[in-house]
Amino acid sequence: MRLGLAIDLDTCVGCHACAVACKEWNGQSLMGGAPDYDAWGKAPGGTWYNRIRSYEIEGDPTYSPHRCGIENHPHPGPPLEGEGAHQPLSKTVNVPMSCMHCEEAHCVTVCPTGASYKRAEDGIVLVDPSRCMGCNYCAWACPYGARELDEDAGVMKKCTLCVDRIYDEQLAIEDRQPACVLACPTHARHFGDFDDPQSKVSLLAESRGKQSMLDDLGYKPTNAYLSLRKPVEIKTELPIRAGLSDKARAFVNRLIQL
Amino acid sequence: MKPALSVIFFTVSSGAGLGLLVWLLIASLMADHIRMDGATFYKGALIAGLLITAGLVSSTLHLANRKNAIYSLARIKTSWLSREGLLAVLLYPLAALHLAALHFGWPQITPITLWTLIATAIAILYCTGMIYGCLRTVPRWNTWMTPTKYVLFGLMSGAVLLPAVLSLRPAEVGPVGRPMVAILLLALGLALYLAYLLKHPRAVHTINDALGFKQGNVRLLDVGHSHGTFLTNEFGFAVAREKARLLRWIAILCGFILPLLLCYFTKWFWAASFIGIAGLLVERWLFFAEAEHVVRLYHGQQRV
Numbered sequence: 196m197r198l199g200l201a202i203d204l205d206t207c208v209g210c211h212a213c214a215v216a217c218k219e220w221n222g223q224s225l226m227g228g229a230p231d232y233d234a235w236g237k238a239p240g241g242t243w244y245n246r247i248r249s250y251e252i253e254g255d256p257t258y259s260p261h262r263c264g265i266e267n268h269p270h271p272g273p274p275l276e277g278e279g280a281h282q283p284l285s286k287t288v289n290v291p292m293s294c295m296h297c298e299e300a301h302c303v304t305v306c307p308t309g310a311s312y313k314r315a316e317d318g319i320v321l322v323d324p325s326r327c328m329g330c331n332y333c334a335w336a337c338p339y340g341a342r343e344l345d346e347d348a349g350v351m352k353k354c355t356l357c358v359d360r361i362y363d364e365q366l367a368i369e370d371r372q373p374a375c376v377l378a379c380p381t382h383a384r385h386f387g388d389f390d391d392p393q394s395k396v397s398l399l400a401e402s403r404g405k406q407s408m409l410d411d412l413g414y415k416p417t418n419a420y421l422s423l424r425k426p427v428e429i430k431t432e433l434p435i436r437a438g439l440s441d442k443a444r445a446f447v448n449r450l451i452q453l
Numbered sequence: 454m455k456p457a458l459s460v461i462f463f464t465v466s467s468g469a470g471l472g473l474l475v476w477l478l479i480a481s482l483m484a485d486h487i488r489m490d491g492a493t494f495y496k497g498a499l500i501a502g503l504l505i506t507a508g509l510v511s512s513t514l515h516l517a518n519r520k521n522a523i524y525s526l527a528r529i530k531t532s533w534l535s536r537e538g539l540l541a542v543l544l545y546p547l548a549a550l551h552l553a554a555l556h557f558g559w560p561q562i563t564p565i566t567l568w569t570l571i572a573t574a575i576a577i578l579y580c581t582g583m584i585y586g587c588l589r590t591v592p593r594w595n596t597w598m599t600p601t602k603y604v605l606f607g608l609m610s611g612a613v614l615l616p617a618v619l620s621l622r623p624a625e626v627g628p629v630g631r632p633m634v635a636i637l638l639l640a641l642g643l644a645l646y647l648a649y650l651l652k653h654p655r656a657v658h659t660i661n662d663a664l665g666f667k668q669g670n671v672r673l674l675d676v677g678h679s680h681g682t683f684l685t686n687e688f689g690f691a692v693a694r695e696k697a698r699l700l701r702w703i704a705i706l707c708g709f710i711l712p713l714l715l716c717y718f719t720k721w722f723w724a725a726s727f728i729g730i731a732g733l734l735v736e737r738w739l740f741f742a743e744a745e746h747v748v749r750l751y752h753g754q755q756r757v
Contacts, residue, residue, distance in 0.1 A: 211677070238680045247677045248751060255669030287674060290664065292751065301589065307535035308524035326524050329517025332534055334687060335454075338590045340748040343683040349518035406665025409658060409747060412589045420665065 196317040197389040199296050199417035201396040205424050207383040209289030214245045216378030230347045242343045244354040245293040253285035258423055294341035294354035295416030296320050302333035319358055324350040338409050455690045456741035463512035465733045470504025471574040472611020478567050488626050497618035509541055533587055537580035544573055578607040592656040593744045598649050609638040613712050613729050617722035635716050643709035658757050663750035673753030688746040700735050708732025
C-alpha cells in the first residue's frame with residue numbers, strides 16, 4: 196500500500212479549511228499535538244502540518260492558449276507571428292502543502308536517532324516523539340517544508356495522514372479519511388492508495404496528470420497535485436449571415452420545440 | 454539557513470582540534486627530528502582534546518530535546534550525523550588506548566592505535582562535511598566541495614596550531630622552524646575557498662520547478678501565514694549583500710592570508726592560530742547564512 200493524497204489544484208479555492216481541520220484534529224491527537232505560540236499576541240505562530248500558499252501563474256501557454264483581452268507585446272504595434280499565444284491571462288493557483296510521504300524519504304535516512312520512519316505497510320512517514328531529539332536535520336532534508344518543530348515538546352512534527360483516523364474501526368467507513376480530506380468544501384482533496392491502479396487517487400492522477408514538484412531531487416513524492424484542466428476555447432466570431440442549411444436547421448428545431 | 458552559533462563553533466573548534474590531533478600524531482612519529490619532547494606532546498594533546506570536546510558539547514546546544522540525544526548513534530547505516538556522532542564517541546577510548554600504549558610502553562600496538570586515531574579524526578571531519586554535503590535540498594552544499602572544505606580546513610587549522618604547540622617546548626631546544634605543512638595547507642585552503650566562491654558546481658532550481666508550471670511567470674500571491682513560521686525562521690535567513698561581501702573578505706584575509714603571512718615571515722604561531730580560527734568562524738557563518746534551502750521557492754523566491 197502507498198497511501199497518499201491527490202490534491203486538485205483546479206478546484207482548491209485556498210480557504211484554509213484543510214489546515215484548520217488538520218490543526219483541530221491533530222491538536223490533541225495520539226501522535227502528539229500541534230501547539231500555537233503567542234496565539235493572541237503580536238507575533239502569532241504555531242506548528243502546522245499543512246500550509247496553503249497562493250501563486251499567480253502568468254503567461255503559461257498551456258493554460259492560456261487562446262487570444263483574449265488585450266495582447267501584451269514587448270513592442271508597440273501589431274503582434275508578430277506566434278505571439279498571440281502569450282497573453283496577459285493569468286491564473287491563481289492555491290497550493291496546500293503537507294507531507295508528501297515520499298518513496299525516497301530523505302528525511303528518514305538523515306535522521307540520526309531513528310525517530311523518523313516510513314512504515315513499510317502503507318508508506319506513511321511518521322516521527323516517534325519519544326526518540327526525537329529535535330535536531331531539525333529532517334526538516335533541512337525536506338524540500339517541501341513538511342516538517343515543523345513543536346517548540347513546546349522539542350520534537351519534530353509532521354502530517355501523519357491522520358493515521359489515528361484512517362484505521363479507526365469505531366468510525367464509520369466514510370469517516371476513515373484524513374481530517375483535511377473530510378473538511379475540504381470543494382472536494383479538492385482525495386485520499387487513497389496509489390499502489391492500487393483502480394483507486395480513486397490513481398485514476399485521478401492518471402486522467403488529470405500531476406505536477407512535477409522538484410522531481411529532479413529524486414524524493415519521489417507520493418502525493419499527487421492534479422494539473423489544471425485545459426481551458427475550453429470559446430469562439431468569439433458570430434455567424435452573421437446564416438446559410439440555407441442553418442435556416443433549415445433552425446426551422447426543424449423550432450418544429451421540435453413546439 | 455539560520456546560522457546557529459553552536460553549530461558554527463562546533464564545526465570550527467572540533468575541526469581545529471581534530472586537525473591538531475592528526476598533525477600531533479604524525480609529528481610524534483618524527484619527534485626526534487622536530488625535537489618535540491613528551492611534555493609538549495601531552496600539552497598539544499590536551500589542547501586538541503579541549504577543542505574537540507568544547508565543539509562536541511556546543512553541538513548539543515541546538516538540540517530542542519537533549520534527553521533523546523542518546524539515541525543519536527542509532528542510524529549509522531544511513532545518517533551521516535549518526536556516523537559522525539559514533540566516530541566522535543569512539544575517538545575518546547581510542548585516544549585513551551593510544552596514550553596508555555605510550556605511557557606503559559607497548560611498542561607493538563602504538564602504530565595501530567596511532568593510525569586508527571588519525572583515520573578516525575579525518576573520518577569525523579569528512580562525516581561533518583557530509584552532514585551538510587548530502588542534503589539535496591541545499592544545492593549550494595550538495596557538492597563535493599563541502600566535505601573537501603571540512604576536511605581541508607580542519608587539517609589546515611590544526612597544522613597552524615601545531616607549531617604554536619611546538620613553541621611551548623623548553624626554551625633551550627631553540628625556536629620552531631618554518632612550518633611548511635601549515636603554509637602549504639593554508640595555500641591549498643585559500644585556493645579551494647576561492648574556487649568555491651568563484652566557480653561552484655551546483656544545481657539550480659526555480660519556482661517553476663517547485664510548482665511544476667514549467668512555462669510562464671510564477672509569483673507568490675499569499676504565503677498563508679500572518680507572522681513567521683518555523684520554516685521562515687529556519688530557512689528564511691538572508692544576509693545583506695554588502696555585509697556578505699565584507700565578511701567574505703574578512704574570511705579570506707583572517708582565515709588564510711594573514712595566518713599564511715604570519716607563518717611564513719614570523720614566529721607568532723599562536724596569533725596565526727587565533728586569527729585563522731576567527732577567520733574560519735566567519736567563513737562557517739557565511740557557509741550557513743548564504744546557503745539557500747529549496748523550500749524558499751515555495752515562499753516566493755524565484756531561484757535557489
